[in-house]
Amino acid sequence: MPSAPDQHAMTMVIRKLKSIAPLLDTDRRAIESLPVRIHNLDARQDIVRDGDKPSHCCLIIDGWACRYKLLSQGKRQILSFHIAGDIPDLQSLHVPTMDHSLGTLTKATVAFIPHDSLRDLTVRHPGIAAIFWRDTLIDAGIFREWLVSMGQRSAFEHVAHLFCELYLKLQAVGLAGNYRCPLPVTQADLADALGLTSVHINRVLQEMRGKTLITLRSRTLVIEAWDELLRISEFDPTYLHLERRAAA
Template sequence: MSSPFHPDYNPLIRKLESVFTLTDDERQALETLPMQVAVLKDHQDIVREGDQPSRACLILSGFACVYKMTAHGKRQIVSFTIAGDIPDLQSLHLKVLDNSVSTISPCRVGFIPHEALHDICLRYPRIGAAFWRETLIDAAIFREWVMNVGQREGVSRMAHVLCELVVRLRAVDLVEDHVCDLPITQVEFADALGFTPVHVNRVLQQMRADGLIETQGTRLRIPDWDKLKQVGEFDPTYLHLVREDVAA
């Protein structure tokens, strides 16, 4: 498992190379993208619904989420975001954001000017196609989450999201032997799954008792990957990851 703090570790490059092999020129272009790096605390908004940003945010390390708020102040998390993700990439073409992005844990975030992203897409069409592909996968994840919240219940709903996170984290070398860091609170899982925090607690207790998961602090271990996939009705096809077979 590569360290996210190793100087040669670039989660965006790692993510793209899980799909295709970059040429030396493409890799150099990505490595030299102008980027303002900020270290953000947990539970801090990166961008807000209604913003008209001139730059996109790349998660370099840590966990974040995409969410929307009701008029009465209730939050619905619509996806979790990990290292290598650009959760507001759609802002390249959609000028007003229709969702917010917030940190879950402390994060390192790289802010890349839209102008630089437009330029690299024009100069390197394969990178442009890869970014377009990422927005399509984001849409696929949203569809799967609608299915998960709308039709699955209890342990199955939680198991599905945990399977997704493990596969996505593995694609950027943040999983080893089905063990990973997962600093997502029960309140955040509740906002993502349509449960109450009390229900989340009961579900997690049941999953531990059934031998589906083991937890120690923020560390998650999956003792029986095939069993967890079965319980969560998890098919990784919607993630469209070339390396998904490593975890599947």
């Protein structure tokens, strides 16, 4: 019988998968039976590194993580943020060598799931394989939106767009509501994700506060003017393909 931490791990991934696609009871039970190893990690700790050949996938149970690339001069580009329920290195099932790193941004609890167990699961349950495929396709859609923001949105629009995205992703798995969500990342993290400087990020956040669009304190983001943030960033949630959204 799975232990309490194992059950919590599977609850989080099931919640995430149900937010993007219907999940049969038989598939849910199969996911719940997966073997996992639970690890508690410190903030700023690598989970898997560029060039590694992992034998397992990582499920985020609690805390935040990010995909990133590190250049030789020490410059970091954050490629995506990840929250509880995400399996950010799912592609390692089929692409054996990591072409980027995955690390924690905060203290985090993660579950390692063996590749062999996941491959067997997808063979026995094609519905789960389809949902995993959908998850990676949604990831690709998020990458496209980030690329548009990098190339065409102003810094103000870019930050606004990211805040809308993060809020909806957190809301979909029950980690946000009433236009309030955790945001336990630094201005340096935001700068590395958005291709801006920390000084520029600070100016944008100050302007957003001045316009009463957001409140940001104690690692919590409160969106004071949701419709205005949507309008400014031209945010269209279609690319997130959320099957289920809780009430705001």
